Amino acid sequence: MRILNATSPINLFGLEGQSYEKANFIAIPVPYDSTMSYGTGSRKGPMAIIEASRHMELYDEELNSNPSDAGVFTTEEIEPDVDSPEKMVRRISKEVGIVMDDGKIPILFGGEHTIALGGIYAASEHYKDVSVLHFDAHSDSRGEFMGSKYSHACIMSRARERCSKCVSVGVRSIDSESARLYKDSIIYMRDVRGGKISDISKRISDMLSKNVYLTVDLDVLDPSEMPSVGTPEPDGMRYNQITSILKLVLHGKRLVGFDISELSPIPGIVAPDYLAAKLAYSIVGYSRKKV
Numbered sequence: 001m002r003i004l005n006a007t008s009p010i011n012l013f014g015l016e017g018q019s020y021e022k023a024n025f026i027a028i029p030v031p032y033d034s035t036m037s038y039g040t041g042s043r044k045g046p047m048a049i050i051e052a053s054r055h056m057e058l059y060d061e062e063l064n065s066n067p068s069d070a071g072v073f074t075t076e077e078i079e080p081d082v083d084s085p086e087k088m089v090r091r092i093s094k095e096v097g098i099v100m101d102d103g104k105i106p107i108l109f110g111g112e113h114t115i116a117l118g119g120i121y122a123a124s125e126h127y128k129d130v131s132v133l134h135f136d137a138h139s140d141s142r143g144e145f146m147g148s149k150y151s152h153a154c155i156m157s158r159a160r161e162r163c164s165k166c167v168s169v170g171v172r173s174i175d176s177e178s179a180r181l182y183k184d185s186i187i188y189m190r191d192v193r194g195g196k197i198s199d200i201s202k203r204i205s206d207m208l209s210k211n212v213y214l215t216v217d218l219d220v221l222d223p224s225e226m227p228s229v230g231t232p233e234p235d236g237m238r239y240n241q242i243t244s245i246l247k248l249v250l251h252g253k254r255l256v257g258f259d260i261s262e263l264s265p266i267p268g269i270v271a272p273d274y275l276a277a278k279l280a281y282s283i284v285g286y287s288r289k290k291v
């Protein structure tokens, strides 16, 4: 892996003095957006998140701790493989595998959601019985899309081939066949809206195994809070809902890696970039601190 000795201007959360050896978390930017069907521009997402993250307060008042104490090292970007999304997934998986071999938790920043498969494949090869927790407005359950099995619209179909337990949360856009096939592993937005957060979180936890890979497509959020996505779907999750669920679910699990994908920054509107950075920081905190 081409690990840069990152200096503060490009380090996640603006952390200084981080080393790969000592860090528990390894942030990996993946500026890749070649299979997008609608909006494009998510290749600029990773750097926008890292830039926003440099201005955050490192003390988390909710957890009464500094999640960054776990050590977070930021690597060089993984270069896009323009040949095919499958090759790109393999490239990411190889690099994430090295991080997992070293006993560290990878944080991938997309880029389009296809990059999640790199994390999921590596996790399924390195850990027994890995389940996938997937936040997304879309079920991403097509067998094939626009001629590719590795399109962003297919990633959960590929994930289910590797991991028996996959749960999608916040879904509000799905084809009829997927709705029928995967009805027991999808928590729709209407379920989130209609239920208590504690009940929804318990339901999600019960559907997952101990080892969890988390993938967040930012379009799961309501476009009012997260307009910077290629395919915004109305009536989405609030930031507070996703963090409340993650806090409860990660409490009893072992997080083996996660990604945050699909940020397509809008020039001049930085709040969504901050949201994505803060979400990453909260996930680091929730996976460390048992609340």
Ligand SMILES: [Mn+2]
Binding pocket: 136, 137, 138, 217, 219, 220, 231
């Ligand atoms: Mn989506």
